[in-house]
Amino acid sequence: MSVSSFATARTNALRLAVSVACLWLAGCSVLPKPPAQPVRYDFGPEPVAAAPASQAQRPAIALAEVEAPGLRDSETSVLYRLAYADAQVVRPYQLARWTRPPVQLVQQRLSSGLGRDRAVLLGGDGTAQPKVQGQSPAVLKVELEEFSHVFLSAQESVGWVRLRASLVDRQPQGDVLLGQTTFIAQQPAAGADAASGVRALTQATDKVVADMQAWLQQLGR
Known part of the structure; x- marks a missing residue:
């Protein structure tokens, strides 16, 4: 074999190898990728709000199990609404739990x-x-009526929390309703994504808890 023929064969072999490598890489690029895993959220650390040292201990209460008639017991999806389009439709974020x-x-x-x-x-x-200092504590019943990231427009959204609270005094002759009210908090969200909605919902929940504490104090509890 002449030198020129050998060089040509060598060049062709290199070209073939490069072509095979490119085809292999292209094949790898179209292989199915593993599905993305959902991001899991909670409320994070509770804000620290120390009570004044002089504040007296308030009466004990019994907190009944919170109910959510509009949510499934096993529902963990972060939910959102498009109030400007289909306000009655609740949608789950695909990768947020x-x-x-x-x-x-x-x-x-x-x-x-x-x-x-x-x-x-x-x-x-x-x-x-159980009694506390010889007295039965009043029972606080709470229903979670709304808990979603609500889009008021394509650019503006809020974390929307609505709770219905009833304070009941249990008596031998029957329950006595001490007070009942609805708490609503709409906390502006910083963005139009699930993470922003979660932060807004957390802040709205903390606002509702503070408002409920003030309401109980107004009732002398």
Whole structure:
């Protein structure tokens, strides 16, 4: 074989190798990628708000299990609404989840928030309640009616939380309603994504807890 023929064969072999390598890389690029994993959120650390040293301990309450008639017990999706388009439709973010159902996260936030200056007994649904200093605590019943990232327009959105609270005094002759009200908080979201909605919902929940604490104090509880 002449030198020129050898060089030509060598060049052709290199070209073939490069072509095979390109085809292999192209084949790898079209292979299916593993699905993205959902990001899981909770409320994060609770804001620290120390009570004044002179503030007296408030009466204990029994916090019943928070109910959410409009949400499935196992629902953990971060939900949003397009109020400017289809306000009645609730949509889930595809890759955003709560670590637990929102009703449980709200329950925990209420328990810890209200418990800063009082004893909070859990499970106030039953008729038999332990007594605190010889008295049965009033029962706080809460329904979570709205908990979603609501878009008022394509650019403006809020974390929307609405709770309905009832304070009941259990008496041998029957329950006595001490007070009932609805708390609504709409916290502006910094962006139009799930993470911004989660932060706004967390802040709105903390606002509702603070408002509920003030309401209980107005009722003398």
